[in-house]
Amino acid sequence: MLGWNVAIPEVDIGDDIFVVQDDNGTLRRVQVKTSTSTARKESFSGQFSVSVKNLRNISNILVHYIFLVRYNDEWSKPVIIRQDYLLDHFENNKVGSEAKGNITFYFSYADGKVECSGQDFTKYIKDFTDFPKIEH
C-alpha cells in the first residue's frame, strides 16, 4: 500500500479513479484498463482499447493509464504509463492501431517483459514513480 487515498468519480467522463495525496491535495487521475489473456507458447498477450479523444485530451493533470491482464486466475503486474508518454508512443513510435476513434494496444508478456508494437514497455511495469509512498 502506498498510502494514497482514492475516490471514484460520480460522473463517468473517462477517469476511473482520482488518487489524492491528503496532506497537500496532489491529485492523480487514473484510468484502469483490463483485458482477458490469450495464451501462447511460454507467453501471453492482452488487448486494450483507449479512446483517441481521451488520449489527446492533455490537461494540466495528466491521466495515468494502468493496464492489467487476467492470466491463469491472476492479474499481471500493472503496466503504468502516463498519458503524454502513451500519446508519444502512439504518435511517434507507431504503437497501437487506430480505428473508429479508438486505439487498440496489444501487449505481449514473456519472461517478465512486456512489449507493445515492437516497443519494450518493461520499464513501465509497476512504475510507481508518480505515486511515491506516503507515510501517515
Place this chain on the structure above:
Amino acid sequence: MDTIRINVNKQMDGYSFSITPSIRDFIKKLFPNAHPANNIFVGYDTKSDFEIYVGKLESHIYPALLGVDNESDLNQFGEIQFIDTQTGNILHKLTPRDEKV
C-alpha cells in the same frame, strides 16, 4: 532543425499547451541547461487580456514550455507549430529567428 510541435488542447476554461516526452528529451540533449515543462495552462480570460496588452501569446509560450530563454539557443529551432490535438490542425506557426519578442 526539425519542426517542433506544441500540442494545444482546448479545455472548458482555457488552453493547455504541451510537448511530448520525446521533444523534452531532444531539447535536454541539445541544451543540457534547459528545463522544458510538461504543459502550461492559460485561461481564456488571461489569454485575451494578454493579447490586448502584450501581444500574441504563442510567442511567449514556447520559450517557457521549451525551457529555453537564451535568444541564440531559441534561434536554433526551426519552425514551431501549435497543433490542435483533437483535430490535428495547425493553429499557429512561427520561426524564432523571425520573431521579435
